[in-house]
Amino acid sequence: MKKRLVVLTGAGMSAESGLRTFRDADGLWEGYNVMDVATPEAWQADPVLVQKFYNERRKQVLQAKPNTAHLTLAKLEDDFDVRIITQNIDDLHERAGSTQITHLHGIITYSQSDSGSQFTLSNKRR
Secondary structure (H helix, E strand, O other), X not given: OOEXXXXXXXXXXHHOOOOOOOOOOOOOOOOOOHHHHOOXXXXXXXXXXXXXXXXXXXXXXXXXXXXXXXXXXXXXXXOEEEEEEEOOOOOHHHHHOOOOXXXXXXXXXXXXXXXXXXXXXXXXXX
């Protein structure tokens, strides 16, 4: 039986892959008021702006590649029962080969309509 290893990751993990964080000086909120793009009220008031904001994020995530840290965590599964808990909304842990990931804030390439329907964007690089 492998020993369990629990890893917590956040924005710095994917920043090395070129994804901007939300809170850095040049972060994702730069140029946007969070209340205008990241609330149910924003969606009701201006769904086009909200979609534009998140489509830009999705494009960046799909273009990003797992970095050495993502790949190293995946490799640890050879010797450990690795459980990753991440605040990140990208799928770079999955693309690196990790198999047990909990996303605290969801995954940006999984979308849900305001009627509750879900769908997944395909990543053609997989």
